[in-house]
Amino acid sequence: xxxxxxxxxxxxxxxxxxTPDTFVRAPWxxxxxxxxxxxxxxxxxxxxxxYTAEFEAGGVLPxxxxxxxxYVLEGEIQAGDRTLGVNAYAYWPAGVDSMVTALQAxxxxxxxxxxxxxxxxxxxxxxxxxxxxxxxxxxxxxDPDLEVRPMIPADPGFDFAVNTMTFRPGAALPxxxxxxxxxxxxxxxxxxxxxxxxxxxxxxxxxFIYMAPYCPQWFGAIGKTRAKYLIYKDWNRTAx
Numbered sequence: 001x002x003x004x005x006x007x008x009x010x011x012x013x014x015x016x017x018x019t020p021d022t023f024v025r026a027p028w029x030x031x032x033x034x035x036x037x038x039x040x041x042x043x044x045x046x047x048x049x050x051y052t053a054e055f056e057a058g059g060v061l062p063x064x065x066x067x068x069x070x071y072v073l074e075g076e077i078q079a080g081d082r083t084l085g086v087n088a089y090a091y092w093p094a095g096v097d098s099m100v101t102a103l104q105a106x107x108x109x110x111x112x113x114x115x116x117x118x119x120x121x122x123x124x125x126x127x128x129x130x131x132x133x134x135x136x137x138x139x140x141x142x143d144p145d146l147e148v149r150p151m152i153p154a155d156p157g158f159d160f161a162v163n164t165m166t167f168r169p170g171a172a173l174p175x176x177x178x179x180x181x182x183x184x185x186x187x188x189x190x191x192x193x194x195x196x197x198x199x200x201x202x203x204x205x206x207x208f209i210y211m212a213p214y215c216p217q218w219f220g221a222i223g224k225t226r227a228k229y230l231i232y233k234d235w236n237r238t239a240x
Contacts, residue, residue, distance in 0.1 A: 008201065014215040015196040016044060018208040025054065030062030034102065036111075039208040040184050046210060047234065048114040048160070050184040055102030055109075063099045066113045067125075068092045069152075069162055070100065071132070071230060073188075075107025082129050089151050089162075090129040098127075110186050110230055117159045117237050125157040132164055145171035161235040164188070167227040172220035181233040183211040190227030194219045 009022040018039050028036040033056040040046045053061050055075070070077070071089040078101045079090050092098035094116050100109075118124060130151060137147035145168040152161045167190070176195065191204035195218040196211065203209070203219075211217055221227035 008207075010199065010201065011044075012197055012199065014212040015199075015217075016040070016208075016210040017194075017196070017201050017203070018210070020206045023052075028053070028061070030060075032060040033057075034059035034061060039186070040210040044210060045212060046182060046184070048112060048182075048184065048232065050110070050112045050186075050208075050210075050232065052186075052208075053109045053111050055105070055107040057102060057105040057107075059102040059107070061100045061109075061111070063097050064092070064113050065094065066115045067094045068098045069112040069160075069232075070098075071110045071151075071162070073108040073110060075105075076103040077101065077107060077109060078103055079129065084129065087132045088129065089132060090127070091125070091152065092127045093125055096127050112160075112162065112184065112232050114160055114234075119156055119159070119237065122156050125153075125155065137166070140165070141174050143171065143174060146173070156236050159235060159237050160232060162230065162232050164228060164230055167192070167219070167221035169221055169224055169226065171227075173218050176216050176218045178214055178216050180213050181235065182213050183209070183217070184232040185209040185211070186230045188228045188230055190221060190223055190225050192219060192221040192223070192227050 008019045010017045023037045025035040036051040038051040041049045069091050072084050077084045135149040140146040147166040149164045152158050187207045194201050194203045
C-alpha cells in the first residue's frame with residue numbers, strides 16, 4: 001500500500017530511528033546469495049558498523065577485516081565447526097576467519113563489526129560462541145522487571161559490549177541516560193516509547209536505533225507482552 005511519504009523513520013543530529021518500511025537491501029562486498037540492511041556505519045558518524053544479514057539457503061557472509069559479533073535472529077548458520085541457531089551468537093577477533101554460511105532459506109542475523117582498539121598490557125580476546133537464553137539474567141539497578149543478559153565477557157580485552165535487555169510490560173529505564181558511549185539497538189520483541197534527544201518515538205519489533213555519544217535516551221515498555229532488544233556500546237576504552 002502506498003504510504004504517501006509517511007514513515008516512523010527519523011534522522012537527527014544525535015540519533016537515527018530506522019524502521020523496516022524504509023530498509024534498503026543490497027549485497028555486502030563478498031556476500032553470496034545474501035543481502036545486507038545497513039543500519040549504522042561511519043557514514044552516520046558511528047565508529048562501528050551494524051547490519052542485518054539476510055540469507056538464501058547456502059548464502060555466505062565473507063570474513064571481516066575487523067572484529068565481528070553475530071547474533072542469529074532466524075534460521076541456522078554454520079560457523080566453522082559450530083552450528084548456530086536462533087539466539088546463538090559468535091565473536092571473532094580481527095584476523096580470524098569469520099566466514100559464515102546459512103543452512104536454510106530465510107536465515108537472518110544481526111552483525112556488528114568494529115576496528116579493534118588494543119589496550120597496553122592487556123591480551124586481545126579470542127573467538128567464542130554462546131547462546132543468549134542460557135545466560136543468567138541480571139536485574140538493572142535492582143529492578144526485577146528489567147533483565148540484562150551480557151554476551152561479551154567482562155574483560156578489559158574487549159572494547160565493546162553487547163547485551164540483551166528485556167522489559168516486562170510497563171517496565172522502564174530508571175533514568176534518562178546521557179553518556180559518552182554510542183549505541184546500536186535492534187528491537188527483537190514487543191515495543192514501547194523511546195526518548196532520543198528531545199524527541200519521543202513509538203518503537204516496535206524490527207526497528208533499529210543508533211544513538212550518538214551524549215544523546216539523551218530513555219525507554220518504557222508498552223503493551224501486554226514483554227519488550228526485548230539487542231544493544232551494542234563501545235566500552236573499556238578512553239573516549240577519542
